[in-house]
Amino acid sequence: MRVLLFANTDWFLWNFKLPLARALRAAGHEVILLSPAGEFGARLRNEGFDWRAFALSRSGIHPLEEARAMRRLLALYRAVRPDLVHHFTIKCVLYGSWAARRANVARVVNSITGLGFALLGTSLKARLIRPVVVGFYRRSLIGTQVIFQNHDNRDTLAAFGALTHASVHVIPGDGVDVEAFCPPQPRVAGANVLMMGRLLWSKGVGVFVEAARIVRAARPNARFLLAGAPDSGNPESVPDAVLEQWRAEGVVEFLGHRSDVRELQQQADIAVLASTQGEGMPRALLEAAACGRPMVATDVPGSRELVEDGVNGLLVPAGDAKALAQAVLALLEAPERACAMGAAARRKVLAELSDDRIIARTLDVYFPLAGGA
Known part of the structure; x- marks a missing residue:
């Protein structure tokens, strides 16, 4: 055919x-x-x-x-x-x-x-x-x-x-290619919090930045990494002036568009997606789960289909930066729990995705x- x-x-x-x-x-x-x-x-x-x-x-x-x-x-x-x-x-x-x-x-x-x-x-x-x-x-x-x-x-x-x-x-x-996206071996645990996605308000970029402020006040060693580029064709794109203010503040490291997605996922300790409007099935979280990363995501369509609250990650209300920060802190302060969630995330991908x-x-x-x- x-x-x-x-x-x-x-x-x-x-x-x-x-x-x-x-x-x-x-x-x-x-x-x-x-x-x-x-x-x-x-x-x-x-x-x-x-x-x-x-x-x-x-x-x-x-x-x-x-x-x-x-x-x-x-x-x-x-x-x-x-x-x-x-x-x-x-x-x-x-x-x-x-x-x-x-x-x-x-x-x-x-x-x-x-x-x-x-x-x-x-x-x-x-x-x-x-x-x-x-x-x-x-x-x-x-x-x-x-x-x-x-x-x-x-x-x-x-x-x-x-x-x-x-x-x-x-x-x-x-x-997702589960052979390419797999847990790294060996790996030393750290405090890298990664979010991937276009720089849109609807992706929760502003919520992620505010959560980073809260977490880093308690855990200054935490690194908040945001991989993604603006999307000028989308009316939800964050204005350049706002992005410049955030970069100058330095609470989040803006990585821009990256081609080394697998390596970034493998180096992360927690994968975050703060979408406010929902996804189909969020690719960034899917790849993170395949790499055995615990997830923190908003309780919106798509994310809630992948993230089982308390099993392979944590779900928080959309638009709630404080709740997002508390969930990230909970996993940073309990690395064994985070590791178990990451293993469960990998199992779900192998079984279904x-x-x-x-x-x-x-x-x-x-x-x-x-x-x-």
Whole structure:
């Protein structure tokens, strides 16, 4: 079969969907990868894949420009004639489903990895475009296979009436390479508290900084590390002026975008995610868990599916810097408990969330009558 995977960045395809693409190719299927152009397109081609660039604005809402993008996508689908398409990220889901229906694509799979700014945001822009996005979801998902990464997101979209005529599945996350992301040996325990993610208010960056102030007042040796870059295309991005103030304060070490993710996770003593609006299945925590790191996360969709409070980490209320600080201090002051939680985190990943397990479940959605083959 000819299978097309469509995402809003080539970075997403490279970091999250390369194992799936390899599995499809190994099973004998022709794989086409589609995304806007970026630095990872060449890497995908070097892996032997047919990667194609497709111009798509992540944040654009101009009606004429978006209509042109949809028409271009329809022309591409008619030219390529895929047997199955799998869309990732919101615009790709909405526009891709529209194009696939008109191009008579036999099987359409949509991954809802998060509900995003339009459905979760509180700004005027979010409120204005929400009815349009919900209406688009209702029409786009008819007759498609829809994969959610957590039950909360599924239930929220179902409450909008968008899933009435869709086949719905919950598959927790994109999977993780448990051979690459593994506990380091040997390792000396320290006080490194790591958070990874884009520098967005909705990721809880401000909460993380405030928690760092509280913890370091009690434990000056604690290091709070934040790996991630601003996202200028997102209205939730923390302004540069605020970031400069935080850097000057020095309570948090801003590492910027990093490619040595595994090494950072292995050097961490505690992995934190302070999201205020929820995730699909947070990749940063998933990789930390695979490395045997105890987790502290906010009790929001996605994170609560991975973090079992008191078992492999601690859950705290969203937006509560004091509670986040208290949870971090509790683990720093009880290293044996933290170590046991890290071991439990690794066991959960091995049992439920490895690349192999997630890919097998995804292929069962693609080819249900063939048992994933």
